[in-house]
Amino acid sequence: MNKNKTLLFTIPVMILLFGFIMYQYVYIKIQNDTASIKESQAMKTTTLEKYITLISEKPLLEKKLALLKDMRKADNSKLAEGETLSLIAASLQDLIKNIVTERGGTISSERVGKPDDLGNFRVINVSIDTVLPDPGALSDILYSIETRTPYLTVKQLDTRVRNFRDPRELMVKLDISAITSVK
Numbered sequence: 001m002n003k004n005k006t007l008l009f010t011i012p013v014m015i016l017l018f019g020f021i022m023y024q025y026v027y028i029k030i031q032n033d034t035a036s037i038k039e040s041q042a043m044k045t046t047t048l049e050k051y052i053t054l055i056s057e058k059p060l061l062e063k064k065l066a067l068l069k070d071m072r073k074a075d076n077s078k079l080a081e082g083e084t085l086s087l088i089a090a091s092l093q094d095l096i097k098n099i100v101t102e103r104g105g106t107i108s109s110e111r112v113g114k115p116d117d118l119g120n121f122r123v124i125n126v127s128i129d130t131v132l133p134d135p136g137a138l139s140d141i142l143y144s145i146e147t148r149t150p151y152l153t154v155k156q157l158d159t160r161v162r163n164f165r166d167p168r169e170l171m172v173k174l175d176i177s178a179i180t181s182v183k
Contacts, residue, residue, distance in 0.1 A: 080150045080178040085115050088180050089124050096128055096176055099144050103137040105130045124178045132170045153177045
């Protein structure tokens, strides 16, 4: 009978221990795996929602990009253009020569300065010595240079009267700059 009592006592204890082991090593592991899968699904769902939002914004971003490209083209028209820096400097010299000679001036010398580097842009410098018939011509030349596209800037202006007894003719030294993009 003693054996039966122990057997009756050990069987329920073994079932209880077996249940505890199953709970500890199987049920909790499955629960953790399920929670991990749900967390992973939630992360993937939020990532997918972000991608969907970005994809829905694509037409708006394309419109903004097209607008920025148009603005860049408009700004590029304000820069001096040419294949090389030498050609740009030569065209700048010709442009200034034409402006001066149209206003009755004569060119005595012209020089191209060393280009300055400004990151994605270069500054082309040209110096011109000229003789102008009167101060009105100088005013017209400066107005024509400053209002022209591509933008030109007078960096330095040195003006002297050629003859003090008849102060009409002026000797003028102009340092003029233009900006171009680096290619």
